Each structure stands twice: as structure tokens, then as C-alpha cells.
Amino acid sequence: MPYLNELVILINEAIRTSSLTDKRFSSAKLEGIAVQVLRNGPNDAQEVFPAIVKLNEVERYIGVDDTYPLTIYHRILGNTYSEDAKQGQFGDGFTAQMCSTDALMVVFAKRSAIRMTAEQLEALLVAGFPDQFVQGQMDGLQIFSARATLTASTMDVFTVFSTEYRGTKFFLGPEDILFAMRYKIESRYRKSCFKICDFECE
């Protein structure tokens, strides 16, 4: 499903302008869509870590990082496709579709830097999470409409760590906050409106 990175950037912008205006978050790092990358650790153990990948190279690691008071990145878990409602179908066939994208927003923070508990930070992010993208925000994107909905959050640091850093020895301390917020993006679009160069032709 195209334009997911653009929509994730809009989510980040909404969170930054709504919830992260305090100076504690001035150097917060809000990243786009990460993928899980495998590397060979000590004794040839395979370790997984999140990274931004550009074409076929790892551009940068974006997980746990003490440099920033708050780090957020997203991962796409899967897409479900269906036909748009009858009133959205015009002409022949069922060219208008809906895509429901299952995604994860992973949050890492240093308690001492943000001076909040994990629950308070989660509540702050929930408050700033956008629910509907307005048309003006999506200019240039060939989709009719999109909206994002939070569905659940995993607050157990061990569960989140074992998913995001599979194979890696646990290295977080009690001052570290790590949780994941699951959400879905529902977008409506017409297949024939996608052009190949919408997907960053080079």
C-alpha cells in the first residue's frame, strides 16, 4: 500500500505539535517506518534490531538511543484489503478499495529526561494521536481519505524488547521506558489512480 510513509509522517507531526511541545521533548526523535534487520551477534547468534532501510542498504539504526529523551518509530505489520462500500464504486467493476494497515508505534524514552512515567507518556501520546487526516494534508497523495485509530498498547517492557530486539540480550535499565502502541490506518483509494512514479522514482 503506497503512501504509508507519508501518512506515518503526518501522524508524527500531529503528535509533535499536539503532545510534545514541552521543552523536555525539544530533541525528541520521531522516525518513520522501520524494518527489522538481522545481524550476526557474538558467537554467531542472530540478533534483530530496527532500522531505516533505503532500497538495499541500512541507512541508520533507530531503536533505543540514550542521545534523545524520546525516540518513536513505526513498523508495518500487515495490510488487509477489501472493496469500498457500494456508494464509493463508480463505472465498471469494484475499482475503489479500502486498505486497513496494521501498524506499531514503538516508544523509547529516558525517565529522567522526560520526568514522566511510562503510563503518563502513553496517555500524552494517545491525546495527540490523530484520528482523521484532513484533505489538505493529503494533497498529492492519490487516496480519497485516510484515518488512523489506536487499538491497543503493550506496556510490558520485556514483551516489547523481545519483539523488537529478538535474539539480543536485554540491556535496558529501570530508568528506561519502552512500550508499543498498536494502531491501524484505514485508507480508501482507487487502484487506477496510482502511478508508478508516486513511489519515488529515481
Place this chain on the structure above:
Amino acid sequence: MAGYYPSTCDTIIPGHNCDPCSTREYGRIRSAAFIKSDFEFTDPENAAEWLAGINAGDIIIIPETHGDLADPSPVLGPGYGDTTETLTGYEFVANIFDPDYNENCDFWDAIKNVRNYKFAYRTSSKTHITNVGVTIIPGAPVADDINTEVVWKAQIKWKDQNLPCPFATPEGVFTCFMVNE
């Protein structure tokens, strides 16, 4: 002088065709067109005639719609002899939806005032043209739901003795045209 009813005034009934293997026709008014009443087709299956009409501004194409044509209401008059009623015609009502809301207010606002356009509609493989001019009643209802789209809805009404009969859709006609005005 005694009157008589000549047998030559009977309607000739064509044979009924049946073919269990024939292709079926499927629903949804997928495209629509408005055709000036004084524009005559020699052969409505001929795409060149349609294109000439489009370029002359006599035919307006709405390439993608959804909509329906309701079961026509019969207009019945008094019967004679042993018949209780006589079918004198039908009242037809079609509804079409035009997705291009932003750019077409002027179009719909103007066409609602005309009475000299016939209506053509396309189903899965066939096109139909009304025999008479139609009444066009457009509107753009807004639902109380941020997840719905605002589209043009037009109710097309006409009365006719005869049914609009299908013909094969001419190739390349129901597409988006840029007509030089």
C-alpha cells in the same frame, strides 16, 4: 354505414428469443450521457457518430457513475370491451451519482433547466437511450458522517409509451473527454 376494425392495424409481435447460453446483462448504471433531442443517430452502435456528437457539444458524457433505473410505473387508462385497463405508457425514474463533485456545480445547475435532452445509460455491456426528452433533477446531499463523500445525485424522469431498448455499447465512447469549447 357500419364501421369496422381493419385487421391491418394490429401490432406485429416479433418472435421471442430464448438461448440458455446467452450472455447476461448486469446491473448498475455505470455511465450516463445527455443527448440533445435534435441529434439523431443513424446507428447508435457506431462510435464515430457518438464522437461527432461529443465534439459538437450535442452529447455530454458522464463516464463513470453508479445508479439505478427503477421499475417503471405503468400509466393506465380505461379499457374497452373485455379489458379492464389499457397500458398507455410508463413513467420512468433513474438515479445516477456523479463522483466529480468539486468541478461540476455549474454543469448540473445549468442542465437542470433544460428540457431538450435525452438520457442515455450504460449497463454492463449495453447502452440505452430514452426516446423522449427528460427532466433532470440534480442535488448534492451531505450526510452527517465524515467518512462519506459528497457526490452529485441526479434524478432523471421521463414519460414514454415505449421502453428504452438496449444496443451494444459503442467502443471508446464512455471515457473522459476534453472537448474544446
